[in-house]
Amino acid sequence: MVADDALCSVLNPPSALPSAFFERDTVQVAQELLGHLLILYDPGSSLYVPYRIVETEAYTDEDPACHAYGRRHGRAETLYKQAGLAYVYFIYGMYFCLNVVAKTEGRAGAVLFRAVEPLHADYRILKTHGPGRLTKALGITKALHNEVLLTSPDSPLFLAQGQKTDKMSIITTTRIGIRKAADYPWRFYIRDNPYVSVK
DNA sequence: GTCGCGATTTGCT
């Protein structure tokens, strides 16, 4: 467990979420990731920088909008591999999008990170509302594609247990920026959080 | 405030 406003050192690393957390239904994982933490390790200061996950979307192999839909090769191959891997792709000629593979055995699927909230004051100036801005602010590139997002302190980026607040309520909507399966209610965000990309 | 455009990868038609 990490104090929400604290940076952690290598001597006291945040506890990563177990791989079993991601070996479940993709839509359920997308919902439950809200309130948990994305931790970025800064090698310069040897500190872990925490961000609260405030907005996610789910994509599965039965979903026409998913890169794995009807296909099992190319970049989408990662979506069939083990849960907890990073799936990073380049889009619109300019932006990266960060996902974590989350699905039951034999399936394919991932959760897209659309927005995070920097928990440490020094990082609150970053623009992290929106999948493109988020990856730009955190320096996430295709270099992280296929990296494991579970182990600390080996991974530069991983997911950790957050403090769930009693009053955190979750809004469910349709996903942003897609035409296929535009009616699927698979986008989730924390109500009233200022870092959510689109209210 | 709202609208339209350009950035220029990836993979499918």
Next chain:
DNA sequence: GCAAATCGCGACA
């Protein structure tokens, strides 16, 4: 050739 899980900027109202 073109659409896509996007964003920032400049034009106009």
